[in-house]
Amino acid sequence: MSIEIIEKDDRLYRFVLSTSIEMANAFRRIILIEVPVMAIDEVIMLRNDSPLYDEILTHRLAMIPIITDLKNYNFQQECSCGGAGCSLCSVTLTCDIKNDTGEIILVTSGDLISNDPKIVPVSPNIPIVKLEHGSSLTFEAFALLGRAKDHAKFQSVAAIGYKFYPKIKIDENKCKKCVQKCIASQYCPKNLFKVGTEVSSPKLIPDFWKYCDLCESCSRECPEGAINVEYDDNKFIFSIESDGVLPLDTIMKKGWEIFKEKIDDFKDQLEKLEIEII
Amino acid sequence: MIIPIRCFSCGKLIGDLYEPYIEMTVKKGIPSEDAFKKLNITRFCCKRMIVSHINLIDEILNFPRLQ
Ligand SMILES: [Zn+2]
Ligand SMILES: [Zn+2]
Numbered sequence: 372m373s374i375e376i377i378e379k380d381d382r383l384y385r386f387v388l389s390t391s392i393e394m395a396n397a398f399r400r401i402i403l404i405e406v407p408v409m410a411i412d413e414v415i416m417l418r419n420d421s422p423l424y425d426e427i428l429t430h431r432l433a434m435i436p437i438i439t440d441l442k443n444y445n446f447q448q449e450c451s452c453g454g455a456g457c458s459l460c461s462v463t464l465t466c467d468i469k470n471d472t473g474e475i476i477l478v479t480s481g482d483l484i485s486n487d488p489k490i491v492p493v494s495p496n497i498p499i500v501k502l503e504h505g506s507s508l509t510f511e512a513f514a515l516l517g518r519a520k521d522h523a524k525f526q527s528v529a530a531i532g533y534k535f536y537p538k539i540k541i542d543e544n545k546c547k548k549c550v551q552k553c554i555a556s557q558y559c560p561k562n563l564f565k566v567g568t569e570v571s572s573p574k575l576i577p578d579f580w581k582y583c584d585l586c587e588s589c590s591r592e593c594p595e596g597a598i599n600v601e602y603d604d605n606k607f608i609f610s611i612e613s614d615g616v617l618p619l620d621t622i623m624k625k626g627w628e629i630f631k632e633k634i635d636d637f638k639d640q641l642e643k644l645e646i647e648i649i
Numbered sequence: 650m651i652i653p654i655r656c657f658s659c660g661k662l663i664g665d666l667y668e669p670y671i672e673m674t675v676k677k678g679i680p681s682e683d684a685f686k687k688l689n690i691t692r693f694c695c696k697r698m699i700v701s702h703i704n705l706i707d708e709i710l711n712f713p714r715l716q
Binding site: 382420422423427431434435436475493494496497498500501503523526529530612614615 | 650651652653654655656659660661662664665667668689692706707709710714
């Protein structure tokens with residue numbers, strides 16, 4: 372198993388993972404579902420004069436991505452407080468706004484005051500609700516660690532997926548039968564073929580595998596059937612997009628950690644099992 | 650009503666991008682394709698969230714609800 376990074380951004384990772392498809396999919400699912408992230412889970416609504424109902428407002432609050440600190444916080448059910456809620460397992464975000472400006476104001480995620488200055492919403496500009504003159508909004512929200520298998524608000528990544536690594540073979544002997552300019556290469560929707568005026572076999576650009584969608588339009592349009600599009604069974608191009616709750620390095624490391632834990636757990640369970648051979 | 654915080658399909662944060670998008674397209678006249686590129690919105694599920702949204706909350710705020 373090896374990782375080769377193609378693109379590295381603070382919000383986007385693209386890399387080639389060389390492993391079997393089962394492992395690749397397990398890795399994808401673990402990152403999507405098991406990596407813990409903080410999100411608002413409980414709201415005490417004290418006053419809400421806004422046009423949105425309490426439930427809708429609470430749902431909007433839960434959707435706000437919150438920067439997570441995995442080192443200093445534990446799951447509430449595993450915490451020493453026994454699930455009651457303490458400073459080791461929950462963060463309190465409060466909001467107390469009364470609009471007496473005479474105009475309509477927009478309440479944003481920047482108006483949430485956290486009791487831990489590190490655990491704040493990813494962006495201060497996320498709109499929550501609009502308030503007219505004279506209305507007020509007062510609530511207390513509790514953010515907890517959770518896993519995305521319980522609720523999608525605990526997702527650590529916005530999008531994660533992989534595609535197959537393309538292998539395109541061009542048969543030059545068949546290409547020689549063509550008299551005119553290559554037609555098939557012009558059909559590529561991503562323009563991955565080098566454009567040449569001479570009558571010769573088409574050439575791919577060096578990093579075509581980064582962009583190829585395996586649409587097979589080149590092999591379908593070739594009158595001689597010279598282009599053969601295949602994919603590698605043991606190489607996958609992953610792309611992970613984070614919404615900023617955790618750095619992508621942490622997400623990947625935590626994902627592998629959980630993966631290893633799960634495999635060890637599975638091994639232990641297998642050893643305990645008494646198998647009857649019929 | 651008011652712009653959803655996340656994209657319904659993929660979960661990307663789009664709530665904070667609606668205002669800059671309206672600023673760019675309606676007020677400055679930038680084509681929406683360029684605006685999406687500047688805001689780093691690449692998937693069409695996220696684009697439809699912004700393109701198809703109508704801020705009805707502004708209409709509702711005109712009616713008095715408090716007595
Ligand atoms: Zn606790
Ligand atoms: Zn989307």
